[in-house]
Amino acid sequence: MTINASLERTELFQQDGFALTGPLLSPEEVEAYRDVYDQMLSGRIESGDKRSDLGSHVPRKEGVEENITQIMWPSALHPPLLRMPLHSRALAVARELIGDDAVLDFDMLIHKAPHTGVPTPWHQDAAYWVDLPDTRAVSIWMALDEATLDNGCMWYVRGSHREPLRVHRPTSDGRNIECDCSEDEPGATAVPLSPGEGVAHSGTTLHYSRGNTTDHTRRAYILNYRPAAMIQLEREQGMDHGLENNERKVRNKNAETAGS
Numbered sequence: 001m002t003i004n005a006s007l008e009r010t011e012l013f014q015q016d017g018f019a020l021t022g023p024l025l026s027p028e029e030v031e032a033y034r035d036v037y038d039q040m041l042s043g044r045i046e047s048g049d050k051r052s053d054l055g056s057h058v059p060r061k062e063g064v065e066e067n068i069t070q071i072m073w074p075s076a077l078h079p080p081l082l083r084m085p086l087h088s089r090a091l092a093v094a095r096e097l098i099g100d101d102a103v104l105d106f107d108m109l110i111h112k113a114p115h116t117g118v119p120t121p122w123h124q125d126a127a128y129w130v131d132l133p134d135t136r137a138v139s140i141w142m143a144l145d146e147a148t149l150d151n152g153c154m155w156y157v158r159g160s161h162r163e164p165l166r167v168h169r170p171t172s173d174g175r176n177i178e179c180d181c182s183e184d185e186p187g188a189t190a191v192p193l194s195p196g197e198g199v200a201h202s203g204t205t206l207h208y209s210r211g212n213t214t215d216h217t218r219r220a221y222i223l224n225y226r227p228a229a230m231i232q233l234e235r236e237q238g239m240d241h242g243l244e245n246n247e248r249k250v251r252n253k254n255a256e257t258a259g260s
């Protein structure tokens with residue numbers, strides 16, 4: 001499968017802060033990723049402290065392991081993923097969108113099991129990250145299931161990447177972060193996707209997803225890219241997105257809550 005380099009996609013990304021990538025995987029390839037994904041969810045491939053609950057601030061219903069399962073660094077936990085097609089295709093899209101010096105910073109899985117019903121809190125990714133002199137960053141969010149309004153497709157606020165970071169605060173249990181925003185915000189846009197399709201967003205684009213209220217699972221694979229020199233700067237400051245220490249907090253001074 002070839003990825004069409006399209007000027008339109010780059011322009012949309014710069015203008016809106018997000019843009020569809022189009023198909024990244026064939027149906028057969030989607031099946032292969034689902035297989036690895038499910039082995040991670042079941043624990044057959046261990047994820048240790050890289051696994052956490054992005055919705056842990058909401059009481060879990062009986063029998064629910066996590067409201068929103070988040071597994072950082074699947075490619076480090078299971079290196080064969082690096083040789084599967086997604087990484088090279090997503091890298092090509094990332095380079096088209098933010099420049100040829102983009103390399104993989106980290107990857108992650110975010111899963112919403114049927115009827116867990118917990119929204120991903122509104123946030124801008126950059127609030128989780130240390131402030132860097134070059135802020136170019138792109139996340140490629142790829143659906144492994146049909147992503148719909150009711151199972152938690154992504155929502156973005158068009159143009160929010162050009163505004164200052166909002167103040168972020170820890171979620172009520174202190175394990176994740178959030179900011180004020182809603183679906184009523186001007187420019188808020190839902191992005192339903194088919195399996196194997198992706199959407200790219202910048203590090204400063206406001207986003208969230210509804211809880212999964214359906215009978216079906218919502219699996220997403222997310223890959224984050226930024227300039228190689230900035231990754232080196234991050235790592236020098238101990239920022240590795242959970243590879244060594246999976247602590248999720250406000251790190252960007254521009255997004256700090258007064259007194260937190």
Ligand SMILES: O=C(O)CCC(=O)C(=O)O
Binds near residue numbers: 141208209
């Ligand atoms: O999958 C989700 O619900 C949230 C994804 C997200 O926050 C991200 O990709 O940065």
